[in-house]
Amino acid sequence: MDKLVISLVACAMLVACTLIVGCGPPALTCQTAPCNDNSAKTYQLCVNADSSQTFNFGGMSCHCPAASCQMCHDELTNYCEGGAGGTGGSGGGGDGSMGCSYTVSGAQTAMGGCAATVNVISGSSGVNFLLNDNSGLEFDAVLAGQTMLTAGTYTDSNVAPGYGAEFVPSPGVSYLLCSPGGPKCNDTHGNPIPPQGSFTLIVTDPGPSSSAPGATQWTAPQGTLTLTLPAQPNSAATGTVTVNITL
Secondary structure, X not given: OOOOOOOOOOOOOOOOEEEEOOOOOXXXXXXXXXXXXXXXXXXXXXXXXXXXXXXXXXXXXXXXXXXXOHHHHHHHHHHHOOOOOOOOOEEOOOOOOOOEXXXXXXXXXXXXXXXXXXXXXXXXXEEEEEEEXXXXXXXXXXXXXXXXXXXXXXXXXXEOOOOEEEEEEEOOEEEEEEOOOOOOOEOOOOOEOOOEOEEEEEEEEOOOEEEEOOEEEEOOOXXXXXXXXXXXXXXXXOOEEEEEEEO
């Protein structure tokens, strides 16, 4: 039997992914495909509203953050190649390497490593770009109308509604970028707030991609991302931070 080609994800650090039945947040887009051209077995890959991924196969589900899905890929490969599915255990993903770095200036100062992953599923509304450090920094946007990641400059004018970013240097201190009606456009009490912040994403090289039926993923895009994040209303944060990220 031909081996199933599973897209690999560059992870920021070892993050556990647990195999359980029916886990994960509501799915944004799902695609069902055969394990390979000669197999009667099928699996379903879902990209969820929070950019995490859920793999459904053999009566089981494996849910993982977008930047740490190696265990789910291994369990799916085992199922497609004749195994019964997952072991029910948990484990880390990837090699723990950092794919990008960032510095924070302004009201707060910080620096660290991060990972950027980009994916698109057939029939989706665009290319989902997710960046995080699995700690206090996250950026999520859908490059609207795109079917492939391409070099170029992206701002709030050419991404889908709902994009956002957050930097949380310590508990109770939060800086936000949020779009009209976006999930992050709330103060710390859950009250809606006006859109705030801005970003500029410059992709100089999409980098390598991996494909599975109905989906493509880029694990090492090159370029820069600049975030301007004002303090979240009613948090302990004050002023504005600028996050400069080198992909």
